[in-house]
Amino acid sequence: MKRAFLRVLPQLLTLAALIALVTLFFPQFLSVDYQAGRLSGPVIDVLKRGAPVALLAVGMTLVIATRGIDLSVGTVMAITGAVAAWTISAGWGVGAAIILALAAGIACGVWNGCLVAIFGIQPIVATLILMTSGRGIAQLITEGRILTFTDPAFAWLGSGTLLGIPVPTILWIVAAIATVVLMRRTALGLLVEAIGINRAASALAGVNASVLLIAVYMASGLCAALAGIIATADIRGADANNAGLWLELDAILAVVIGGNSLLGGRFSVAASVLGAMIIQTIDTGILLAGFPSEYNLVIKAALVLVILVLQSPNLADHWHFVRENVRRRREPEPSPDVKS
């Protein structure tokens, strides 16, 4: 427990500092109202708007833990959103819409997973295919229009509340907790980390790496499907062009902010969703604090840079090198270089 807390401490501190900073500029940031059976306020807004990225980050964390990456999640959101909207407009009901959308997400994940695990294509290349062509598939389903619907039950998934809390918020929190439980209460987490760190050695220890790889891409597809459902339900329509656009990059960023190495291995889903909340707090905070939203991307870029420096494998070497040089300078060279 203590270990788990220490793991997410940097993210918690960052988030706290950000909240303090935003509150400085916008004092009402932390105020929460309860009106007409629903909570409202900037914090609640952050928790709700951050839902898609948080959901994507959950799946992305698992993929990145295996040394992979899933560029297609934004597109999968568009596909699953289109599937859900199409099912609703076809009059098949909410249940069918959800099931078909989730199934579509899983199918996308299986496709990516097979390309990676069976055909041995690099993850970035394999998922690029779906990323570029997937929006075409989504448009095929929506026939190029923004497919709107008026189904209050489905819309509730995007804009409704449960016990005063926005449904998207509940969904991402439940998904994150479910994933943590699934990973840590079963052996999945350990096996995923093992293949991310050393696939060859894991295979020799009897870990079924191919099946696990397909499974993590499936999980990523499933999370993207949930995010797609939320996004579609929120605007009561499927926008094949813009749903989830560039969210894969935010999701990767969230995972990286969560301190998960892009080189695979140890992962923390909790830290990743905190990373997603950090991103959303920046987004919302900049707006509320009255800064032009143009700064948003520049701040993100700076964040990525800072994290890169912290994660760089070379950094440790550089320190080592500096110390080594100091030591060398103090002692004379064992044999002076002779060079013509």
Add this chain to the structure above:
Amino acid sequence: MNVNPRLYPLLATIGIFVVAYLVCWIQFPYMLSTRVAGNLLTDNAYLGIVAVGMTVVILSGGIDLSVGSVIAFSGVFIAVLLRDTPLHPLIVFGLLLLVTTAFGAAMGWIIHVLAMPAFIVTLAGMFLARGASYMLTISSVPIQHPFYDLLKDAYWLMPGGGRFTLIGVVMLISVAGGAIVAHRTRFGTGVFALGGGEQTARLMGVRVGPTTMGIYAFSGFMAGLSGIVFSIYTGSGYPLATVGTELTAIAAVVIGGTLLTGGAGYVLGTLFGVLTMGLIQTYIVFDGTLSSWWTKIVIGVLLLLFILLQKGLVRATAIRA
């Protein structure tokens, strides 16, 4: 004399383009006119230029996600500078190319020094360039300058009424220039060497740091040039423009027969990759009944096809070895 196997992907690309053009021609004889050909060049000029830079990056085994944002930044930079300062466009162009080249070089430097994946570093670059263009302006800024009108209307009327525009010429020159850099310089050999394996390249004497910086600087330069061409093409600078162009460029490079893992490919192939993608779009416009989303799906299928083809080729050579 039999054909060098390294040419197979390039020949496949050219073959697909020729067959696709034939199919188009049979259905719509008008497709084989200088008008269509001229438009194909003009409409895809900015993409072709940026794809040349991307080809060099991918040949080295890297990737540059920042180019779409850099193109948008270029347009905004030009538009704002022309609006707010009395500088001549040519001076603005020079300044811009300096900025984008330095930007690329800086990314290359970070990739090398931090030993981090190019993917994530250029992702930061993508945010930065897009953010910088937002900071210059958030709305579309029209470019009004007599010199721009001159550039826009510069074309050579081909027999048959087609327009061979200046920006089309710039693209073809870029392709030729890129081909020389990649295939006819020591720097280019270093790029291929890096793509073949950094460790071996180092053993053979490639200076990895300067080469990496050079590669991304070249890509930055091409993105800047593409931005200039795009601003001439659209006559404005808009910070939300060319979102996702980096992916289209990567797709064009792969369909052009370059190995996405680096080390093999031709700049000329990229030209055909771009033209093939443009052709698909033109066909859909001509057809009128087909919807535009088919473009994306067909491009996706082509991508998959080429990736599998390359995988197969790599495996075949590996078995032979």
Add this chain to the structure above:
Amino acid sequence: MLLSIRDLSKSFPGTRALDGVDFDLRAGEVHALLGENGAGKSTLIKCLTGAYRRDAGEIRLDGEKISPSSTSEAQELGIGTVYQEVNLLPNLTVAQNLTFGREPRRFGMVDGKAQRELAREMLDGYGLDIDVGRDLGAYSVAVRQIVAIARAVALSGKVLILDEPTASLDAAEVRMLFDVIRDLRDRGLGIIFVSHFLDQVFALCDRLTVLRNGRKITTETTADLDRVKLIEHMLGHELDRASEEAATTDSVADDRPELLRFEGIGRAGVVEPFDLTIRKGEVIGLAGLLGSGRTETAELMFGVRTPQTGKTRDADGPVSHATPREAIAAGFGFAPEDRKTHGIIADLSVRENIILAMQAHRGWTRPIPRAEQDAIAEDYIAKLDIRTSDADKPVGDLSGGNQQKVVLARWLAMNPRYLILDEPTRGIDVGAHAEILRLIQEITEEGMSILVISSELDELIAVVDRVIVLRDRKHMRELTGEEVATDAIVRAIASSDHAPDAARDHAR
């Protein structure tokens, strides 16, 4: 003397890779550098080529002290190296590879025609008739080796180091390569030839130097040395002392019940089909020089490589071991030679490494409860005396010997019936050596059967009941009872019914 090395030493944390090594190379000789894995050959070469910085000692080239700090500096000084694998770029053309870094240029551009011309000139005299405009990757390994040699000679021209150049060549290719090497020798180059094929060493080399455990054992003229003597130098045993130990080996093996029977297991280019019967509680040794097919035999048994021929049976019927998972299900275990890349999962804790195979076997839905994990880990940490501050320390932080024990613990926790240990004591300090050997003894008393692969004959005969001797990817002899002694093993390894034909086919 072209090249002379005096008192060269190099240490890495935990090991002394080179310890006061002397080495001389004359112009116009081929000098073999021999030794098992870990003997210090590659460290010596890396010190010579500037890849490593030596700790002490001096290197003189043509009488001048040198201390190259990079491969390219070594190249400029005149020391060129051709490695077995990482050499040239298969995705560039032959001409580009040959002229890399000094391409002829016209108007600042590489002149393709002149480049090919130059490349053809460089290849002149090597007996190759190839199209230099083609990708290097399109040619066979032998051609690539010769191209690499041509480049190294053109660039350096004094000392040529060939590191395992024949490892993946067939007979005709080896002959072609040897012609090239002899020709270069006659042109006055000093050539260092690293190989584990003794036949080739005898056929090609004028002198040889044997390294063992970072020390120089001897330098001899090849013509004056017989094969048995050489293998003794390499494996490090005095015959009479070892023969005494042999007497202590018990030979009760025959009445133990049969556990497994491998029949005709083999794979083309890996190991020729072999038969092997394993009895319950038996320790079998695999002896042979590096590259003789020892590790490959283990890999076929554990499904790391799928056997193409043969079948395996136990008392209950056929046993399938085409993949590691099947092998594990059949009750096999395998501690591979290269711990770092194939054994440990460095970032996982000691506990997680120990329970990994067990967990993978149980399936992800049935996690081993944490309390049980802790108990298993603590149990094995105590039993195998794994020195770690606690069970949750990343295994990568442990010393080599303790990492090896963790891998052993992983398999012991599975309680396999048949455990394969590939070089279990490699790179481990002397104290841990003895412990691992003691462990092997203990395990078998509980009825487990073990196959041990080791280059250390002393260790091998100390623990095994039977020894299978391999040579050239083929199981040659089985030694039992009295025969399990170093001299018999050395003779079996050395027996050279085929010695005259140095360039015999090494069974691709």
